[in-house]
Amino acid sequence: MPERRTLLRSLLAGATLALPLAPRGIAQIADAPAPDFPGIADWLNADVPPSLAALRGRVVLIDVWTYSCINCRRTVPSLNRLQAEYGVAGLQVIGIHTPEFGFERQRPDVEAAVRSLGIRFPVGQDNGFQSWRAWGIRAWPSFLLLDQTGRIVLRREGEGHMGEIEAAIRALLGLPPGAAGRAAAEDPDLSGIRTPEIHFGARGGPASAAYALDGRWSKEAEALVLRSAEGGLRLRFHAAKLHLVCAAPEPAALRVVVDDGTPATVTVERPTLYTLYDGESYAEHRIEVRATAPGLTLYSATFG
CATH class of the missing domain: 3.40.30.10 (Glutaredoxin)
Known part of the structure; x- marks a missing residue:
């Protein structure tokens, strides 16, 4: 690998x-x-x-x-x-x-x-x-x-x-x-990023303490897959932006809440990179992502 x-x-x-x-x-x-x-x-x-x-x-x-x-x-x-x-x-x-x-x-x-x-x-x-x-x-x-x-x-x-x-x-x-x-x-100044990239699959190593899961998930070689009717991801990170490489078998509207703020919706379907949070300044943040259908597939989280 x-x-x-x-x-x-x-x-x-x-x-x-x-x-x-x-x-x-x-x-x-x-x-x-x-x-x-x-x-x-x-x-x-x-x-x-x-x-x-x-x-x-x-x-x-x-x-x-x-x-x-x-x-x-x-x-x-x-x-x-x-x-x-x-x-x-x-x-x-x-x-x-x-x-x-x-x-x-x-x-x-x-x-x-x-x-x-x-x-x-x-x-x-x-x-x-x-x-x-x-x-x-x-x-x-x-x-x-x-x-x-x-x-x-x-x-x-x-x-x-x-x-x-x-x-x-x-x-x-x-x-x-x-x-x-x-x-x-x-060249971007990435010195304010303090959270390393997270890989959710079995090849990515042990689970990071930065995130927690709700619902029933299976750990595949490259990704985590939501198997229950609904579930979520809670993640702490220090950066200005958060990008999630993910997919869903059908278009899925993810509910995204950052720092207990106003919920936003990000629609996920084909596997690629999606921006879930696009801030301007580096800081500590909490994000909650909620799916209401099985099949959400999480590959990695990267930061900017």
């Missing part, structure tokens, strides 16, 4: 791998040849399947992501901007979608996510984790920057690295360093 993206919490404050200094203004460098794109079942946003051989001579930024991951979703605007601004100078962004959950393997659902997120670069489906393993990926999202000879010169995990990545891209393209400040400003 690959590492969850909770690994990123300890890396967000400027993750640095033990790599030697690089020339031409690139802060750190892996200096390793990249394999091509092994195991890609399908390509989206591409008339011709990309290959590293065909991209030789261009700088390539590989984004390994999955569509239910809020950390991945938040980087899309920056990636689109990098492609738009530096594509003419020799940059190509490539997305590799490697599914965290089983429901993320279906092409129509990945296509829908690519459209809704507005992704404007090629995306390959790595359903068998072959590219993930070949590149030594550990978490969602991960970024690999390749120079014009196809060698990996920078690896980063999680959010908070777009300023560094843009500076490295400019250095590889022979551009002056001063204009990379916009990407740094786009």
Whole structure:
């Protein structure tokens, strides 16, 4: 089982791998040849399947992501901007979608996510984790920057690295360093998040003390499934936002109450990420989620 993206919490404050200094203004460098794109079942946003051989001579930024991951979703605007601004100078962004959950393997659902997120670069489906393993990926999202000879010169995990990545891209393209400040400003400040991501399935480890359940639930490999006619989730968290990866067999109106406030309704159906609380400031919160029909499936809770 690959590492969850909770690994990123300890890396967000400027993750640095033990790599030697690089020339031409690139802060750190892996200096390793990249394999091509092994195991890609399908390509989206591409008339011709990309290959590293065909991209030789261009700088390539590989984004390994999955569509239910809020950390991945938040980087899309920056990636689109990098492609738009530096594509003419020799940059190509490539997305590799490697599914965290089983429901993320279906092409129509990945296509829908690519459209809704507005992704404007090629995306390959790595359903068998072959590219993930070949590149030594550990978490969602991960970024690999390749120079014009196809060698990996920078690896980063999680959010908070777009300023560094843009500076490295400019250095590889022979551009002056001063204009990379916009990407740094786009990096979110996640220092106020004090609750780690929660995975509700058996593979996610023991139950977190942060949440409690009402009703009868079964614990599956990837999720908790409500088996009784009704049930609920009570969760304490310290963050500004709460996102729930969940699903229901039929459209289900969940009753959501935050901090004993006015109840709100969130309709859940297909498995994906739903925002249950979208606040502006970091604080301690309590949320109660109530379902009035069996089948609600809880995969994970993530915070922002």
